[in-house]
Amino acid sequence: MTYEPRIIGFLCTWCSYTGADLAGTARLQSAWNLRSIRVPCSGRVSPELIMKAFDQGADGVLVLGCHIGECHYDNGNHRTAKRLPVLHSLMEFAGLEPERLRLGWVSASEGERFARIVNEFTDVVRELGPCSWQQNGHRPQAVRAILESEV
Amino acid sequence: MSYTTEIQATARDLLSSDQVSCVIGYEVGPRGRTRPAFIYTADDADRLVWNQNCTHNLTTYLHQKLRPNGYTSAPAETERVAIVVKACDSRAINVLVAESQINREQVHVIGVACDGVFEGAGLGRSDGATLQHRCTECGERTPVTYDTLIGEPQAVDTLDSEHDLAHLEAMTPAERAEFWLSQFDRCIRCYACRQACPMCSCPTCLYERDDSQWIGMGNGLNEKRTFHLGRAYHLAGRCIGCDECERVCPVDIPIGLLNRKLAGEVEAAFGYRAGLEPIPSPLTTILSGKEG
Structure with a gap:
């Protein structure tokens, strides 16, 4: 079976989640790889949530919010706009491929844009292959190295 | 006058005139390690020292001193403390003030124009020669905010921090x-x-x-x-x-x-x-x- 990436999408309920609905009702093809999580605002997506998604085996994380100036809460997406680039460079520094995390703006009327972003992102992540971020418990290699050095 | 005696004199002044209830500074412990010290009376001010093993960032104690009840209530307005800071530590004061963690009026900042601190300081491993990595990159040896400055402001050459x-x-x-x-x-x-x-x-x-x-x-x-x-x-x-x-x-x-x-x-x-x-x-x- 060919590799299919698991992608977590954090969708703002006021814009991109509705945009996803619109893409559906308009019968647009968008990649099924996206597991959407509905959040009240893209500003709700804390860095810990994104890291948790990668920890649990996501191959890519897509954060979609309202365009700047259209936030339901006036400035929630301002915080996302400032937060994500910093988190992006931090996770890149810690060894994540930068392409696996993306921030986008999709309004409720942009079903077509939603489908395009999801498809593009899925293609990019599929190209990268499985993500090596996930770690289960202690690292066998490290443990083995310690055991061997003690013998 | 050495930095140590200047700090002691300042602390003695502040405590005897009741301007502050506590001076947070450095002392040398019984095993020769420089460690944080909390001075409550003017008589104790002689314990304070300054040397290049004063590595601790004392601003971390300000929360406990100025917010004895934690964060459930507003800061105790009456409390006022003095604190010895290096140039790097003084920036922490600014951040804490900006984030409304402390009131600037409640802190008497004794800034020290520092020459850098030694590697291994605070752990008793200081060799008395090698500066800490951060000090070799430090561009501001004079505190950015202070009420009393110990020593002369000085400029330093900086290295590429990247x-x-x-x-x-x-x-x-x-x-x-x-x-x-x-x-x-x-x-x-x-x-x-x-x-x-x-x-x-x-x-x-x-x-x-x-x-x-x-x-x-x-x-x-x-x-x-x-x-x-x-x-x-x-x-x-x-x-x-x-x-x-x-x-x-x-x-x-x-x-x-x-x-x-x-x-x-x-x-x-x-x-x-x-x-x-x-x-x-x-x-x-x-x-x-x-x-x-």
């Missing part, structure tokens, strides 16, 4: 992941880094909550990595680079690298360096003007 980051940044993502995993693997989650940090002031740490469904406080590699990356992220735009976290780490995780990386990112994106002025980090504010 050089140790460059070697990591040149790696492939997989190599970097391997590097950091091998570092985080050693973590024992003792939270020494958090305790030593003046910016880590949450009453309940997000990473030490046993009721959290989505942040583990376990000892798995995943959770340890999330703790360190998350803590670094929380310090983005706030870290003043005192590197105390790295110094106190019992397993020598290079936490300072993460902090310097993010400080660099914030400076590149917003032209902001933490603590130079008492204004909040642009990372915590909304977009303004042309940024939108």
Whole structure:
């Protein structure tokens, strides 16, 4: 079976989640790889949530919010706009491929844009292959190295 | 007059005139190590010292002194303390003021124009010659804010602060992941880094909550990595680079690298360096003007 990436999408309920609905009702093809999580605002997506998604085996994380100036809460997406680039460079520094995390703006009327972003992102992540971020418990290699050095 | 006698004289003045209730400074302990000291009476002021082993960032004690009831109530307005700070520590004062953690009026800052502190200081391993890494890169030896200045303001040559980051940044993502995993693997989650940090002031740490469904406080590699990356992220735009976290780490995780990386990112994106002025980090504010 060919590799299919698991992608977590954090969708703002006021814009991109509705945009996803619109893409559906308009019968647009968008990649099924996206597991959407509905959040009240893209500003709700804390860095810990994104890291948790990668920890649990996501191959890519897509954060979609309202365009700047259209936030339901006036400035929630301002915080996302400032937060994500910093988190992006931090996770890149810690060894994540930068392409696996993306921030986008999709309004409720942009079903077509939603489908395009999801498809593009899925293609990019599929190209990268499985993500090596996930770690289960202690690292066998490290443990083995310690055991061997003690013998 | 040496720095030590100047600090002692200032402390004696402040305490005998009842301007402050406590002077937070440094003393030399019975085993010869320089350590933090809390001086409550003018007679005790003679214990205070200044030397190049004064590595601790004392601003981390301000919370306890000025907020004895924790964060459930407003700061105790009557309390006033004096604190000995180096140039780096003085930036922490600015950040704490900007974040409304302390009132500037409640702190009498005794700034010291410092010549850098030695590697291994505070651990009794100081060789008395090698400066700490952060001191070799430090561009401001004069505190940015002070009420009393000890010593003369001085200028220093700085080195390129990016050089140790460059070697990591040149790696492939997989190599970097391997590097950091091998570092985080050693973590024992003792939270020494958090305790030593003046910016880590949450009453309940997000990473030490046993009721959290989505942040583990376990000892798995995943959770340890999330703790360190998350803590670094929380310090983005706030870290003043005192590197105390790295110094106190019992397993020598290079936490300072993460902090310097993010400080660099914030400076590149917003032209902001933490603590130079008492204004909040642009990372915590909304977009303004042309940024939108």
